[in-house]
Amino acid sequence: MTPNSRRTFLFQLAAGAATLGLGRFALAEEAKPALDPNDAYAKAMGFVVNTADADAAKFPKHSTDQSCVNCQLYSGADGAELGPCSFFGGRQVPPTGWCRNHKPKGAPA
Template sequence: MTTRRRFMFMIPASGAVLAAACSDQATPPPAATPEAAPAAPPAAPMAPQEEPVPATPPEAGAGPMLDEADAAAVALGYVVDTARADKTKYPKHAADQTCSNCALYQGTAGADAGPCPLFPGKQVAAQGWCSSYVKKPA
């Protein structure tokens, strides 16, 4: 590709090859390039696709507990017990703010821990807290 003109000739040809590869035709249409291009092998018939499995929310106990020393936990000021939150660093923290009454918390009511989208694959303590706390709507 040394010139813009050559590039402009390649655009329709690459579109035709792409369309042929995505279709279920046995052979792709001939390439429309000024030079003879090598023939592409016939596209293999596509296997029928399975229905996507809906994502299920992780259950309490699915995944390890989040460690306060984890980089993401440190960045958000996560603590296992809300009473240990740094009140000088996070002055808007209130004692009644816990993960269990946060809008982001996905654990079941009464569980000791549950998943949080801020820490994928990890469980957060229901009595924990982080600086991303958002009060759950009533």
């Protein structure tokens, strides 16, 4: 390898590494909007902003100790007002919310 081509190779290697490092910022996903409780899909899943408001007649297995904050699908930070729910495509839900797809943390998926 001649010094000129070695220099070119090292420059291209450094440029490629920098591009890969910065690429993750370009592809970072923005936070999704809050889930509207009146959304047709949210209604179909029985979503409520407060777990105490869940319809006991429609969802007899619901209990008030079930809420988004203790669901496997919720990934909000502790103390956050809203957090993403993978069941609703990453849209933001309150930790006090509930839907019929509630999966307790630690339970088999």
